[in-house]
Amino acid sequence: MDLKLHQEMLKAISDKLTGVMQMYLDTCSRCGICASACHVYASIPEFENTPVYRAESIRKIYKKYFKLQGKLLPMMGEAVDIDDNTADMLKKTAYSCTGCRRCMVYCPFGIDTQQIMSIAKLLLIKAESEPEILSMLADVSISKGDSIDSIKENFLKGLKKIEADVVNKWKQEAGKTPIPTEVENADILYVALAGAHSIVPAAAIFNAAGENWTLSFFEAVNFGAFVGDPSKTKLILDRIINEATRLKVKEVCICECGTAYRVMAQISGTQPFKVSSITQVHARYIREGRIKLRPLPDDVSVTYHDPCQIARNGGVIDEPRYIIGKISKDYREMSPDPKTNWCCGGGGGLVALGDETIDFRMKSSKVKADQIKNSKAKILTTACENCHTQLSNLNDHYKLGVEVKFLSSMIADALIQ
Amino acid sequence: MVYIAFFVFIAGNALQIVKVIQRKRFAPTLKIYPEKTPSFLWALYDALLFPMVRKSNPVLWFFLIIFHVCVFLLFIGHLELIREFSVLQIIGHDIFIGKGLVGLGILISLLFFLFRRFASPVRQFSVPEDYLILILLFLTAVFGSQMDWARTWYDYGELTVDSYRPYLSSLIALSPDIGPVTDTGHSFMLVLHVFFANLFLMFFPFSKLVHSIFAVPLNMIRRGK
Numbered sequence: 001m002d003l004k005l006h007q008e009m010l011k012a013i014s015d016k017l018t019g020v021m022q023m024y025l026d027t028c029s030r031c032g033i034c035a036s037a038c039h040v041y042a043s044i045p046e047f048e049n050t051p052v053y054r055a056e057s058i059r060k061i062y063k064k065y066f067k068l069q070g071k072l073l074p075m076m077g078e079a080v081d082i083d084d085n086t087a088d089m090l091k092k093t094a095y096s097c098t099g100c101r102r103c104m105v106y107c108p109f110g111i112d113t114q115q116i117m118s119i120a121k122l123l124l125i126k127a128e129s130e131p132e133i134l135s136m137l138a139d140v141s142i143s144k145g146d147s148i149d150s151i152k153e154n155f156l157k158g159l160k161k162i163e164a165d166v167v168n169k170w171k172q173e174a175g176k177t178p179i180p181t182e183v184e185n186a187d188i189l190y191v192a193l194a195g196a197h198s199i200v201p202a203a204a205i206f207n208a209a210g211e212n213w214t215l216s217f218f219e220a221v222n223f224g225a226f227v228g229d230p231s232k233t234k235l236i237l238d239r240i241i242n243e244a245t246r247l248k249v250k251e252v253c254i255c256e257c258g259t260a261y262r263v264m265a266q267i268s269g270t271q272p273f274k275v276s277s278i279t280q281v282h283a284r285y286i287r288e289g290r291i292k293l294r295p296l297p298d299d300v301s302v303t304y305h306d307p308c309q310i311a312r313n314g315g316v317i318d319e320p321r322y323i324i325g326k327i328s329k330d331y332r333e334m335s336p337d338p339k340t341n342w343c344c345g346g347g348g349g350l351v352a353l354g355d356e357t358i359d360f361r362m363k364s365s366k367v368k369a370d371q372i373k374n375s376k377a378k379i380l381t382t383a384c385e386n387c388h389t390q391l392s393n394l395n396d397h398y399k400l401g402v403e404v405k406f407l408s409s410m411i412a413d414a415l416i417q
Numbered sequence: 418m419v420y421i422a423f424f425v426f427i428a429g430n431a432l433q434i435v436k437v438i439q440r441k442r443f444a445p446t447l448k449i450y451p452e453k454t455p456s457f458l459w460a461l462y463d464a465l466l467f468p469m470v471r472k473s474n475p476v477l478w479f480f481l482i483i484f485h486v487c488v489f490l491l492f493i494g495h496l497e498l499i500r501e502f503s504v505l506q507i508i509g510h511d512i513f514i515g516k517g518l519v520g521l522g523i524l525i526s527l528l529f530f531l532f533r534r535f536a537s538p539v540r541q542f543s544v545p546e547d548y549l550i551l552i553l554l555f556l557t558a559v560f561g562s563q564m565d566w567a568r569t570w571y572d573y574g575e576l577t578v579d580s581y582r583p584y585l586s587s588l589i590a591l592s593p594d595i596g597p598v599t600d601t602g603h604s605f606m607l608v609l610h611v612f613f614a615n616l617f618l619m620f621f622p623f624s625k626l627v628h629s630i631f632a633v634p635l636n637m638i639r640r641g642k
Contacts, residue, residue: 017440018440018441018442018443019437019438019439019440019441019442019443020442020443020447020635020638021440021443022436022437022440023437023631023634023635024635026433026625026627026628026631027625027627027628027631027632027635028625028628029547029625029628030539030542030543030544030547030625031470031477031539032538032539032542033469033470033473033474033477035538036473036474037473041538045538046538047537047538047541047542050538050542052542053538053541053542056542056544067623068623069546069623069624075545076544076545076546076549076624077544077545077546078544078545101449104449104639105449105469106469106470106472106473107469108463108464108467108469108470108632109464109628109631109632109635109636110449110463110635110636110638110639110640111635112447112639115443115447266445266446267445269444311450312449312450313449313450314450315450315451315452317450317451338451339449339450339451
């Protein structure tokens with residue numbers, strides 16, 4: 001292996017070696033409790049699919065270069081060198097983990113495999129072996145931030161085309177803009193995904209609630225986080241932070257995207273604005289009586305998929321259940337404890353990789369499909385774009401016969417004028 | 418060798434802790450939701466009673482609890498071999514604590530852990546360190562327990578608490594006197610017990626055994642402290 005690359009990879013590990021990361025790497029007793037906690041192993045019971053095996057791929061390199069045991073007695077922990085095979089080995093482990101952190105719930109020490117896999121993803125970037133499409137998408141997001149004026153005109157034209165759809169869902173007073181942009185001192189800056197499905201229902205609900213809101217020019221999704229590049233993650237995040245600061249908004253509301261919400265809520269640090277998920281905002285509107293919803297017919301049963309980054313890792317657990325309670329009289333939990341709800345199998349960038357990963361995604365999420373089937377619900381709702389795509393794929397693949405819906409769409413459809 | 422082992426054990430563990438403290442901090446939260454308060458007590462509950470292991474694998478949980486309770490009782494037992502601590506006798510008991518059952522509990526648990534390592538999928542991700550630690554512990558425990566069993570179950574009274582106390586006290590006073598424990602038919606058991614215990618102590622700070630130090634802080638991080 002090229003010496004320079006070797007040194008860069010070692011530096012990448014060193015940069016990631018925080019105090020807590022050292023504890024994650026030193027502490028694992030390889031008890032294997034995490035194995036059955038992983039949806040991939042539970043669906044495809046092969047040892048390569050266990051969180052501990054994935055983490056060991058990094059732990060063995062760490063031992064070789066950062067531990068006395070690995071230097072004096074490398075065979076004790078099967079310490080390995082970084083060599084030409086490292087990237088191939090890490091590719092299998094890093095991108096079979098969706099970063100759902102269900103294994104962390106079960107681990108007696110609370111070891112975060114997603115954190116350990118962030119080292120694997122960074123090493124792949126150094127070796128230029130990361131999924132190219134994720135890096136390209138991250139670069140496109142960053143370039144939008146560099147040249148906002150060049151995208152503004154087309155973006156505004158696109159918004160004009162969907163304004164009628166917003167008004168169809170909620171009729172406003174004449175003269176009011178259905179999708180406001182660039183509103184200084186707005187109470188909410190809404191950061192959507194690219195596509196009308198992420199803007200139309202949200203806009204209708206904001207308007208129904210009489211919110212003083214404005215739409216961000218940037219899409220919420222953070223491909224930098226998917227690919228595991230901390231610098232790109234920050235650049236993509238900074239676009240939204242700068243926009244929110246420039247407009248002096250009070251609150252940044254992230255659309256139905258788990259990664260975007262977690263990155264903004266937990267990585268952005270202390271900011272002069274509050275960060276909320278759109279589900280939290282919608283629950284607030286209902287509690288405050290700002291929107292009224294029409295319940296579904298009694299025979300329409302609903303189940304909810306907790307997006308891992310929003311629920312287990314983001315803390316938004318009660319709000320979706322409160323909202324669904326206002327829409328449906330027949331709500332069915334998938335798991336007795338939402339923190340142990342199975343991952344949909346599409347996180348960590350797997351859905352963004354599209355057809356390249358579809359076979360793995362379907363096979364590795366059989367437990368999720370079984371969970372949905374066992375709920376016997378007619379409507380499967382969720383609050384994450386990635387999860388929605390993956391659940392729709394599962395619905396088709398396993399012929400589950402459910403209707404997969406965004407929670408925000410259900411709210412928008414239930415608005416009482 | 419006893420002094421070297423204890424020095425390596427204490428200095429090695431101190432070094433591990435210092436390294437963790439000196440490394441840069443990871444700023445974003447790593448907690449798992451929903452939150453429960455007081456988070457410190459919940460973290461202790463997670464670290465000491467492994468509730469999710471009980472849910473996921475009750476048999477493993479049973480042996481883990483037996484093993485760790487026995488390790489705790491062994492620690493008390495060894496303290497009482499140095500001298501009498503009235504606070505430890507709040508619940509009155511013979512010295513050595515456990516009437517021989519503590520050693521038996523440890524050995525059965527260790528055999529379970531060892532055989533479990535040969536079953537899939539644990540076998541595939543186990544490394545030599547995992548087996549070595551279990552074997553070292555087993556050897557330490559079997560020779561230690563054998564002395565206890567001989568005295569407790571078979572009335573082999575040559576090596577008693579009164580023999581250990583001068584020996585262990587002399588070790589602590591840095592003037593080792595092995596006389597009281599070398600003149601019996603069981604002294605070779607003690608030599609082997611101490612030898613394997615020393616190896617175990619020296620390996621401790623450089624192995625996964627540091628989980629005994631990091632389990633509480635890691636669970637606190639998971640609980641959001």
